[in-house]
Amino acid sequence: MIAQAPGETRVTPIGGPTDETPLAPITALSASLSDARWRQLTGLEQNWDGYCARPIDGRAIAAAARLVGVLSSSGFPQPEIFPVADGGVQLEWCIGTMELEIEIEPGAASGVFVGDDAATGRHFDGEFPRDPALWRQALAALASNLG
Amino acid sequence: MSLPTVEIVADDALLRRVVPGLVTRQGTVRPTSVVFKPHPDDGAVSVDVRRLLPVPGDPLSVLAGFPEYGLVELLASTVRGAGLQVFHAPLADNPAHANIVGLADMSRAESKRLQRELAKKAAWVREPGAGTVG
Numbered sequence: 001m002i003a004q005a006p007g008e009t010r011v012t013p014i015g016g017p018t019d020e021t022p023l024a025p026i027t028a029l030s031a032s033l034s035d036a037r038w039r040q041l042t043g044l045e046q047n048w049d050g051y052c053a054r055p056i057d058g059r060a061i062a063a064a065a066r067l068v069g070v071l072s073s074s075g076f077p078q079p080e081i082f083p084v085a086d087g088g089v090q091l092e093w094c095i096g097t098m099e100l101e102i103e104i105e106p107g108a109a110s111g112v113f114v115g116d117d118a119a120t121g122r123h124f125d126g127e128f129p130r131d132p133a134l135w136r137q138a139l140a141a142l143a144s145n146l147g
Numbered sequence: 148m149s150l151p152t153v154e155i156v157a158d159d160a161l162l163r164r165v166v167p168g169l170v171t172r173q174g175t176v177r178p179t180s181v182v183f184k185p186h187p188d189d190g191a192v193s194v195d196v197r198r199l200l201p202v203p204g205d206p207l208s209v210l211a212g213f214p215e216y217g218l219v220e221l222l223a224s225t226v227r228g229a230g231l232q233v234f235h236a237p238l239a240d241n242p243a244h245a246n247i248v249g250l251a252d253m254s255r256a257e258s259k260r261l262q263r264e265l266a267k268k269a270a271w272v273r274e275p276g277a278g279t280v281g
Binding site: 048049050051053054080082084085092099101103113114123125127 | 164166168169171172173174179180181184186187188193213216254255256257258259260263
């Protein structure tokens with residue numbers, strides 16, 4: 001039984017243990033992304049991080065899943081997938097010298113991304129819906145690192 | 148009634164719990180930038196000041212009740228060097244509590260860049276799932 005910290009509501013953290021299941025954290029979801037993984041995000045409750053995080057927004061999950069699907073069909077590997085405390089979803093890729101992360105905010109109408117290409121020293125920091133061209137450039141830099 | 152506060156000095160170590168699922172394992176194993184996302188309600192990132200813990204030599208006491216979590220540490224000087232502020236904000240049940248603020252006062256891209264920077268500079272006190280506490 002896990003003790004409850006004073007003043008905090010205890011819920012099962014993402015990938016964390018319950019009394020019935022062993023510790024199975026979501027880490028690199030590189031093997032295969034199943035519907036169960038997305039459902040796991042859907043099932044996160046208020047305070048899943050112990051710092052009063054919000055449940056994950058269904059539209060953000062759906063948008064993230066669509067983006068992963070589109071990019072996977074273009075040859076990109078599966079990203080790591082993380083819940084965000086405000087209810088968003090973050091995707092992260094590290095391919096060759098390029099690192100890219102995008103946070104899809106609750107409601108899926110906006111987002112933010114940062115990318116670093118260690119080979120060129122270039123940074124790709126932008127926001128949706130403001131910087132779609134920069135996002136395409138970041139994806140192109142990521143793609144250039146694909147085998 | 149507000150609780151008494153103390154100044155956070157440059158050498159103060161700031162502790163932040165890390166949910167097991169918020170660790171990136173591509174390359175260096177580190178907390179993802181999400182760990183330093185400010186809370187939407189108050190725009191702050193909650194931390195504990197190691198010096199102000201009941202037993203400062205036992206930072207893992209922060210994980211009491213969260214045995215599967217990890218714990219990272221940042222110096223206050225690192226946070227301030229990134230252009231952010233850190234203030235002691237004691238809670239009735241946590242006198243060591245402090246807030247990192249400033250991330251919600253900039254553009255989202257700038258904030259994300261700094262969250263990523265903090266995540267890369269954070270040092271593990273304990274990686275998630277490394278054992279149990281308490």
